[in-house]
Amino acid sequence: MEENEIINGLTEAVINGKKDVASELAQKALDEGVDPYKAVIEGLANGMEIMSDKYDKKQAFIPHLLLASNAMYAGMDILTPHIKLEGADTKKVLVIGSVEGDVHDIGKNLVKTMMSAVGFEAIDLGKDVPIEDFIKTAAEKKADVVSVSTLMTSTMDNVGKVVTGLQSQGIRDKVKVIVGGAPITPDFAQEIGADMNKPDAMEAAKWALEAAGTLSPDRWG
Amino acid sequence: MDEYTPKERLARALRGEKVDRMPAISVTQTGTVEQMEACGSFWPEANEDANKMATLAEAGHTVIGFEAVRVPFDITAEAEFFGCDIKEGTKQQQPSVVGHVVKSIEDIDKLKGYDLSKGRIGVVCDAIKILADKYGNDLPIMGSMIGPFSLAQHLNGDDWFMAIMTDEDFGFALMELTTEFNIDYAKKMVENGADTMVIIDPTASAMLIGDEFYQKFVVPSHKKIVDAMRDMNVATVLHICGDTTPSLTLMESSGVDSISIDQSVDVTNALSKADHAVLIGNLDPVSVLWKMDPDGVKEASKKVLDDGIRIIAPGCGIVSNTPNANLQAMVEMAKDHKY
Numbered sequence: 259m260e261e262n263e264i265i266n267g268l269t270e271a272v273i274n275g276k277k278d279v280a281s282e283l284a285q286k287a288l289d290e291g292v293d294p295y296k297a298v299i300e301g302l303a304n305g306m307e308i309m310s311d312k313y314d315k316k317q318a319f320i321p322h323l324l325l326a327s328n329a330m331y332a333g334m335d336i337l338t339p340h341i342k343l344e345g346a347d348t349k350k351v352l353v354i355g356s357v358e359g360d361v362h363d364i365g366k367n368l369v370k371t372m373m374s375a376v377g378f379e380a381i382d383l384g385k386d387v388p389i390e391d392f393i394k395t396a397a398e399k400k401a402d403v404v405s406v407s408t409l410m411t412s413t414m415d416n417v418g419k420v421v422t423g424l425q426s427q428g429i430r431d432k433v434k435v436i437v438g439g440a441p442i443t444p445d446f447a448q449e450i451g452a453d454m455n456k457p458d459a460m461e462a463a464k465w466a467l468e469a470a471g472t473l474s475p476d477r478w479g
Numbered sequence: 480m481d482e483y484t485p486k487e488r489l490a491r492a493l494r495g496e497k498v499d500r501m502p503a504i505s506v507t508q509t510g511t512v513e514q515m516e517a518c519g520s521f522w523p524e525a526n527e528d529a530n531k532m533a534t535l536a537e538a539g540h541t542v543i544g545f546e547a548v549r550v551p552f553d554i555t556a557e558a559e560f561f562g563c564d565i566k567e568g569t570k571q572q573q574p575s576v577v578g579h580v581v582k583s584i585e586d587i588d589k590l591k592g593y594d595l596s597k598g599r600i601g602v603v604c605d606a607i608k609i610l611a612d613k614y615g616n617d618l619p620i621m622g623s624m625i626g627p628f629s630l631a632q633h634l635n636g637d638d639w640f641m642a643i644m645t646d647e648d649f650g651f652a653l654m655e656l657t658t659e660f661n662i663d664y665a666k667k668m669v670e671n672g673a674d675t676m677v678i679i680d681p682t683a684s685a686m687l688i689g690d691e692f693y694q695k696f697v698v699p700s701h702k703k704i705v706d707a708m709r710d711m712n713v714a715t716v717l718h719i720c721g722d723t724t725p726s727l728t729l730m731e732s733s734g735v736d737s738i739s740i741d742q743s744v745d746v747t748n749a750l751s752k753a754d755h756a757v758l759i760g761n762l763d764p765v766s767v768l769w770k771m772d773p774d775g776v777k778e779a780s781k782k783v784l785d786d787g788i789r790i791i792a793p794g795c796g797i798v799s800n801t802p803n804a805n806l807q808a809m810v811e812m813a814k815d816h817k818y
Contacts, residue, residue, distance in 0.1 A: 275644075316725075319689035321644040324637070361566060361575040364637055386566070386577070411765050411798045412572045440720070441765050 261292050265301040268333055272305025275325025280333035287337065294337040302333045303375035310372060310460035320364065327371040334374065350470040353395045354405040355383030356439075357420065359413035365439055365459075366407045372463035378403070378470075389416060393423040396433055400478040402470035405462070406452075407439040414441055418450035425451070432477045434469040436462055485546035489619040489675065492790060493714040493737045495757045501790060503546045503813035505806075506621070506677050506716045506739045506759055508796040509539040510552040512570060513803045517542045522799070523568040526553060529605035536610060540618060543803060544810040547675070548614055549621035550606045554679050556599035557625050557664070558633035561590050571799045579636035587652050590634075593660065595667050604671045611672020622673030624664055626680025626717070627657035627700045639682075643692050650696060658700040662707045669711050676708050677716045678735075684719050685726035693729055701733035709734070716759065720795060724749050731756035742767075742794035746786035761794035762809060769798040773808035780812035791816070 259267075264287050271280035280302065287297040309326040312318035318326075352373045356366045363385040370380045381399055383391055396404050406420045417437050424430040430451075437452045447455035453469065456462040482499040483491065489502045515521040518541075520534035532550055539545040553573035559565045564578025581587055595601065603622070611620045625633070631653045632639040643650040665676050678701065685693040705715045717730060718739035727749060730738055737757035740749055744761055760783070762768055767779045783791055791813050797806070 316689070319692070320687045321640045321689075321692065324641050325644065328641075359572055361577050364640070367637075386575075410572075411769070411795070414765070443766070445766075 259286060259290060261290070264290065264292055265297060268297060268301025269305040269308070271333070272302055272326050272329045273308055275322060275329050277325075277329045277332040280329040281336060284333040284336035288340060294340040298334060298337050298341065299377070302330045302337075303377075306330050306371060306375040307460060310458070314458060314460075323368060323371075324364075327368065330371065330375065349377060349379040350402040350467065351399050352378040352380045352403045352405060352466065353383065353392060353399060353401045354380055355387035355392060355407075356385040357406050357408045357413050357416040358386060358388050359416055360408040360410050360439075361385050362409040365409060366405075368459040369405055369407065369438065369462050372459040373403075373405070373466060376463045376467045378463070378466065389419045389423050392420045393427050393429070396424065397427065397429055401433050402473055403434045403436060403466045405436045405438070405466070407437065408442070409439050411441045414446065417442065417452075421451045432473070434466065434473065436466055436469075438462060484617050486615075486617055486619050486674065489547060490714055493675065493716065493757055495736075495755065495789075498818070501813045501816040501818070502619075503544060503810040504619070504621075504790065505539070505545060505547075505549065505792050505797060506623075507679070507718060507764075507793050508552045508573075508623075509543070509545065509549055510535050511797060511799050511801050511803070511806070513801075514538040514542050515570065517803075522552065522570050522572075523574065526551060526556075526568060526574060527599065527602060529602045529609060532602060532606035533609040533613075536606065537613075540614070543806045544814075545806075546814075547619040547621050548610045549623060549677070550610070551599070551603050551623065554623075554625040554629070554681075555633075556603060557630050557660070560593070560598045560600045561634055563633055573796075576633045579634060581634040581653060582638075584649055584652050587649075587656050590656060595663060600664060600667075604667050607668055607671040607673050615672050615674075619675050620673050621675040621677055622665065622668035623677035623679060624661060624668070626678045626683055626697075627654055627661050627704070628683035628697050629680045630657040630661070632682045640688065643688065643696055654696055654700050658703055661700075661704050665704060665708060665713075666711065669708070669713050673713070675714050675716065676704075677718060677739075678704060679718045681718075681720040684721045684723065685729060686721040686723065690726060690729055693726060698729065698733050701730075701735060705734045705736075717756075718795075724752060727752040727756070728754065737790070739792065740794065744794075746783055746788050750787050757789045759790040759792050760788060762791065764793045764795050764798050764801070768793055768805050768809065769801045771805065773804045776805045776808040777812055780809055784812065784816055 435452045518538040520531040525531040525535040558576045568574040717735045722743040740760040742763035
């Protein structure tokens with residue numbers, strides 16, 4: 259199989275939400291000596307970006323996105339361990355979770371998928387995450403970006419508490435904070451001292467990658 | 480003097496019939512901390528005990544001035560009834576569904592043959608009875624339940640979104656169970672004195688699943704519930720979150736009497752899309768009802784009223800920390816409005 263065929267095949271597998279095909283082609287990419295980084299970015303992640311675009315245009319919906327996401331991760335599970343990064347190329351670290359009190363995580367999972375697609379190492383704390391866990395993990399993992407979400411108006415205050423917690427630990431300036439979820443607005447993000455709120459997952463991921471690039475690599479000492 | 484009792488007025492207004500003025504109601508949950516403090520009945524106990532539930536529901540009328548009483552305050556009793564794990568709520572926060580019980584068609588079969596007197600389903604019906612005995616002649620008694628698609632999601636977890644695409648037989652089987660349950664439960668609420676039925680089906684948003692899946696899985700199911708209610712002379716309200724503007728035609732094709740729209744919907748635009756359903760909404764429960772002062776609420780209300788909303792109400796569940804004064808301001812605006 260030609261390299262192009264494999265890469266296009268990976269993209270198609272993600273678009274069609276075919277997990278098994280994605281795994282199979284990822285293995286084939288390794289067998290045929292395709293650069294695994296290229297297979298992830300130009301193959302899998304490209305497919306996810308196309309799906310995100312279709313979602314924005316209302317040509318695809320949550321069922322399609324979830325299936326695409328599963329296919330992308332199936333391929334990444336095989337390819338990522340073989341990607342060698344050097345020095346300044348080390349992966350940017352994302353700490354992500356749905357805030358304490360909120361048990362919804364579809365939106366959070368889609369943000370995580372897009373963040374993974376643009377190259378983040380995503381540390382997923384899951385849902386109903388205690389505020390201190392965001393802060394502790396951000397410090398331990400020397401995070402670049404912290405992403406906090408909620409779907410419920412009743413837990414919006416907890417989103418603010420994560421930002422306050424980062425401040426009181428003195429690490430607010432070492433990370434970029436993005437907040438999201440249905441009730442969150444850019445005004446609310448600003449009010450609580452977060453850096454950004456984006457209406458959709460792909461935009462969030464693109465912003466996060468750029469914002470992480472502005473952080474000093476030596477900031478964690 | 481008012482031409483109609485609040486009960487008659489709402490019954491007519493929800494069906495698009497002529498009324499003397501706008502009814503003052505909330506079709507979404509009404510419980511707030513200030514009301515709890517005023518009536519002495521607090522979450523989470525008010526979710527579990529019929530007397531406390533009725534007392535807090537009553538506060539919506541006696542403290543705020545809503546011209547209806549409504550129960551319950553959350554949308555988890557149904558999933559709990561079928562055995563899903565629930566994270567208990569607090570004084571400020573509703574309970575949430577955290578565990579799921581259906582993975583296969585066999586699991587669905589195991590859930591059949593339920594007893595509606597059990598659990599919080601029974602509590603809600605008892606609370607309705609208490610409220611109907613006290614207020615049933617005069618005030619609308621609103622029963623509310625989670626809709627069949629969102630209940631299916633609670634039972635199956637997030638895999639549900641993929642199942643409707645990859646395993647249609649399973650998808651239809653689960654919808655059949657939840658729809659039958661919804662009909663049985665709604666009938667029981669009506670037998671206990673409910674005269675208005677609110678279906679909260681947030682996950683069924685066509686924004687999330689697209690028109691094709693909505694048409695296939697949601698419309699037939701809503702239609703069955705609406706038909707069963709119409710046979711009992713009960714008006715129906717459907718609430719779905721998000722910007723539902725493009726899907727209003729599809730939503731009302733179930734025959735539902737009225738649709739509650741969320742704050743992200745543009746009222747003018749929505750009115751041009753909905754053909755027969757009465758539109759209810761859509762004050763922002765966070766940035767307006769919770770965060771503004773009464774003057775701000777009045778101003779925001781005026782805009783929605785000027786846009787032509789048929790019944791002004793919160794666009795989603797009222798936030799528990801919302802001040803009484805803000806809800807009272809909305810009530811005042813509704814009562815002052817003639818069509």
